[in-house]
Amino acid sequence: MASHEEDCSPDTLAFMELAIQQAKLAMDSLEVPVGCVIVEDGKVIASGRNRTTETRNATRHAEMEAIDILLEHWQKNGLSKLEVAEKFSNCYLYVTCEPCIMCAAALSILGIKEVCYGCANDKFGGCGSILSLHLGSSEPLKSLWFHLPSLGNTSMLSECCHRERKPKFSA
Numbered sequence: 466m467a468s469h470e471e472d473c474s475p476d477t478l479a480f481m482e483l484a485i486q487q488a489k490l491a492m493d494s495l496e497v498p499v500g501c502v503i504v505e506d507g508k509v510i511a512s513g514r515n516r517t518t519e520t521r522n523a524t525r526h527a528e529m530e531a532i533d534i535l536l537e538h539w540q541k542n543g544l545s546k547l548e549v550a551e552k553f554s555n556c557y558l559y560v561t562c563e564p565c566i567m568c569a570a571a572l573s574i575l576g577i578k579e580v581c582y583g584c585a586n587d588k589f590g591g592c593g594s595i596l597s598l599h600l601g602s603s604e605p606l607k608s609l610w611f612h613l614p615s616l617g618n619t620s621m622l623s624e625c626c627h628r629e630r631k632p633k634f635s636a
């Protein structure tokens with residue numbers, strides 16, 4: 466697996482807790498419980514949760530929701546494409562579950578600096594579990610897998626794992 470485990474800093478844990486809160490909101494809405502936050506200069510600048518059921522749109526993953534919030538905000542503020550690219554290159558994503566292949570590709574294209582995720586996604590994972598899209602560009606997306614036991618509140622992540630980790634092949 467391309468991702469690896471690292472010790473969690475207090476900041477990382479705090480941001481992951483915020484991502485878990487987003488995942489809880491998703492679960493309360495009967496969505497697959499995945500949540501994320503995007504951080505720039507140590508501050509959360511966007512958050513997102515899975516909204517595929519609510520929107521009846523299979524692409525509305527937590528990461529896409531958060532990215533769209535930023536794109537809309539930055540476009541309203543008149544940022545150029547170059548400035549938007551520069552902003553994304555300074556952003557960190559904290560997400561409860563490894564980004565899927567679609568999201569990993571999008572994050573890599575946008576040039577997000579680093580992705581930290583709480584559990585592997587062995588059905589759709591795009592950061593090492595199934596494909597390694599984070600390694601595909603000239604500046605590979607740094608992807609870190611934080612081991613579940615190192616997180617204070619793991620129940621949400623366990624739930625997330627449980628829902629995502631269905632058998633790859635069913636009889």
Ligand SMILES: [Zn+2]
Pocket residue numbers: 526527528564565566567568569
């Ligand atoms: Zn996704």
